[in-house]
Amino acid sequence: KIYNAVSDLPSLSYDFVIVGGGTAGSVVANRLTENPDFSVLVLEAGVTNEGVVDSEAPFFVVDMLANPIWSYNYLSTPQAGLNGRVVPYARARILGGCSSHNGMYYTRGTREDYDRYAALTGDQGWSWDHLLPYFFKNERWTAPADGHDTQGQFDPHVHSTRGLTSVSLTGFSYSASARVIQTTAELQDEFPFNLDMNSGTPLGVGWLQETIGGGERSSAATAYLAPQFQQRPNLHILLNAQVSRLVADTGNDGVAFHSVEFSQDQFVASRKEIILSAGVIGTPQILQASGVGNKTDLQALGLHTLLDLPSVGRNASDHPVLSVTWAVNSTDTLDEVRQNATRLAAAVVEWDATKTGPVTAIGVTHVGWNRINDDLLIQFGDGAAGPATPHVELMFTAGSFGGLMPGHFFSIGTAVVAPLSRGSVMLNRTHPLTGPPLIDPGLLSNEFDVVALREGIKMARQFVTAKVWEGYILNEADSFVNATTDAELDAAVRAIAGTSSHLVGTAGMSARDAAYGVVDPDLLVKGARGLRIIDASVLPIVPAAHTQAATYVIAERGADLVKAAWA
Numbered sequence: 001k002i003y004n005a006v007s008d009l010p011s012l013s014y015d016f017v018i019v020g021g022g023t024a025g026s027v028v029a030n031r032l033t034e035n036p037d038f039s040v041l042v043l044e045a046g047v048t049n050e051g052v053v054d055s056e057a058p059f060f061v062v063d064m065l066a067n068p069i070w071s072y073n074y075l076s077t078p079q080a081g082l083n084g085r086v087v088p089y090a091r092a093r094i095l096g097g098c099s100s101h102n103g104m105y106y107t108r109g110t111r112e113d114y115d116r117y118a119a120l121t122g123d124q125g126w127s128w129d130h131l132l133p134y135f136f137k138n139e140r141w142t143a144p145a146d147g148h149d150t151q152g153q154f155d156p157h158v159h160s161t162r163g164l165t166s167v168s169l170t171g172f173s174y175s176a177s178a179r180v181i182q183t184t185a186e187l188q189d190e191f192p193f194n195l196d197m198n199s200g201t202p203l204g205v206g207w208l209q210e211t212i213g214g215g216e217r218s219s220a221a222t223a224y225l226a227p228q229f230q231q232r233p234n235l236h237i238l239l240n241a242q243v244s245r246l247v248a249d250t251g252n253d254g255v256a257f258h259s260v261e262f263s264q265d266q267f268v269a270s271r272k273e274i275i276l277s278a279g280v281i282g283t284p285q286i287l288q289a290s291g292v293g294n295k296t297d298l299q300a301l302g303l304h305t306l307l308d309l310p311s312v313g314r315n316a317s318d319h320p321v322l323s324v325t326w327a328v329n330s331t332d333t334l335d336e337v338r339q340n341a342t343r344l345a346a347a348v349v350e351w352d353a354t355k356t357g358p359v360t361a362i363g364v365t366h367v368g369w370n371r372i373n374d375d376l377l378i379q380f381g382d383g384a385a386g387p388a389t390p391h392v393e394l395m396f397t398a399g400s401f402g403g404l405m406p407g408h409f410f411s412i413g414t415a416v417v418a419p420l421s422r423g424s425v426m427l428n429r430t431h432p433l434t435g436p437p438l439i440d441p442g443l444l445s446n447e448f449d450v451v452a453l454r455e456g457i458k459m460a461r462q463f464v465t466a467k468v469w470e471g472y473i474l475n476e477a478d479s480f481v482n483a484t485t486d487a488e489l490d491a492a493v494r495a496i497a498g499t500s501s502h503l504v505g506t507a508g509m510s511a512r513d514a515a516y517g518v519v520d521p522d523l524l525v526k527g528a529r530g531l532r533i534i535d536a537s538v539l540p541i542v543p544a545a546h547t548q549a550a551t552y553v554i555a556e557r558g559a560d561l562v563k564a565a566w567a
């Protein structure tokens with residue numbers, strides 16, 4: 001059941017208290033309440049996702065992101081790698097968390113990404129082979145909204161129809177889409193076709209899979225907290241509940257967490273575990289506010305240290321991104337739907353009536369994954385998990401970003417998906433317990449990331465040299481159109497790059513005996529009892545993928561680890 005006031009809660013003591021009803025928290029809440037003997041309370045800072053049309057309608061994702069009601073509206077600290085610029089850091093504050101407002105890309109990453117997690121933690125349970133059943137437990141492969149023939153657009157062998165999150169190919173394509181596929185034939189050495197980028201080996205260009213079903217977003221809230229699950233008598237979800245800190249006792253056998261403070265002096269007790277699922281920013285913020293973190297940092301803030309864990313908030317990694325944009329000789333683009341009021345109104349009417357048409361889609365139909373050349377890797381290092389892991393992602397869009405630029409465009413978003421830069425999320429120095437945290441993703445602080453993004457621009461430009469673009473592409477229409485030398489491109493990269501919002505790692509998992517890291521391979525906080533972290537913050541290195549699929553499998557396996565511990 002969902003509650004809006006603490007006074008309505010049936011109890012102030014539960015077996016499990018989950019902090020954050022976001023992507024991971026919703027999964028854990030669902031899986032734990034499969035056992036009728038467990039009682040679960042979810043404390044979610046945000047509001048309900050129900051009835052939020054901008055969340056439901058894929059086309060309106062940009063509007064969703066712009067609305068402060070559903071977001072924490074964070075800003076980064078000034079980024080030295082970005083010429084001192086401050087960049088927005090969107091984070092959802094709504095049931096379902098970022099899965100309720102993200103771009104819906106469903107990309108798992110590479111086999112090597114997960115095998116690297118297994119090697120780092122000394123736990124084969126985090127390897128690709130062991131996690132594949134959890135990907136399947138999460139995913140429900142679904143027909144696209146337009147019912148088009150999907151043969152040759154994905155590999156059914158690497159998908160599941162039994163999970164809860166709907167995943168589908170795009171339900172609406174613009175004419176640029178066919179040109180992207182034609183390019184994989186014309187430039188097959190540089191951009192080979194890949195039937196399914198979610199097979200563990202994504203290199204090449206293929207059809208984008210998205211967390212969309214029946215023309216609507218499939219989020220952790222719509223899937224894992226659907227009405228039939230909300231009705232479970234052992235599941236309780238309190239909205240508008242901003243957790244400030246966790247409370248522990250310290251004794252001879254360590255620090256034992258047993259209750260949670262939220263919404264100004266309210267407390268709720270956990271009988272078995274507190275599970276932190278507040279995300280890559282909320283989780284380290286709550287840990288530090290509770291006295292779990294680097295002792296020197298906490299002392300400097302005037303906070304008592306319960307547990308000296310220097311890795312809390314550190315080692316954050318993210319994907320820097322920018323977009324290369326061309327004006328096109330066509331009105332069949334996302335921009336047309338966005339900017340032509342009559343067209344947009346018709347699209348909304350169609351979506352309302354049948355859940356079909358442009359509103360079912362984000363305008364990106366294909367994605368490419370590519371490596372930069374070995375000479376550069378020797379010179380600048382290599383952030384990839386292995387030789388089958390990409391450095392650069394290319395996102396092919398039939399329009400400008402969000403369709404917001406006046407005119408008609410084709411664009412290729414370019415991101416570094418194997419970054420070497422690292423950053424942190426630390427408490428605010430002047431208002432540690434009440435101010436927004438200091439989010440320093442360290443974007444482009446490592447030269448490798450600048451070089452990889454520069455190479456990404458070159459790849460994007462090369463892509464549109466295929467014959468099929470002749471007569472369609474008119475001219476490059478971005479701010480760095482005249483940048484051609486490496487030095488000019490590097491300057492452009494630093495001047496315009498931003499974040500993909502894929503920050504992870506602020507409560508990273510490591511091997512049981514490692515002196516660094518925040519959680520052990522079972523996701524238990526090192527040195528503590530009664531406290532586990534299950535969200536994107538435990539990923540020690542960002543995968544070469546948009547991060548929701550990785551978050552879903554962390555959550556699915558994490559829930560099984562909890563169940564096993566209390567069986």
Ligand SMILES: Cc1cc2nc3c(=O)[nH]c(=O)nc-3n(C[C@H](O)[C@H](O)[C@H](O)COP(=O)(O)OP(=O)(O)OC[C@H]3O[C@@H](n4cnc5c(N)ncnc54)[C@H](O)[C@@H]3O)c2cc1C
Nearest residue numbers: 020022023024045097098103104105243279282536546548
């Ligand atoms: C703008 C944007 C676009 C993205 N696009 C994509 C994409 O297209 N594909 C993809 O794969 N990934 C995407 N991602 C990344 C992906 O969505 C996230 O990595 C993933 O959802 C993180 O899940 P999480 O459970 O760790 O955190 P979240 O989903 O953020 O959940 C954390 C929850 O905790 C709550 N919370 C936080 N602090 C507190 C507190 N103090 N008290 C109580 N509750 C609290 C929040 O309200 C939230 O509901 C995107 C992310 C963003 C921000």
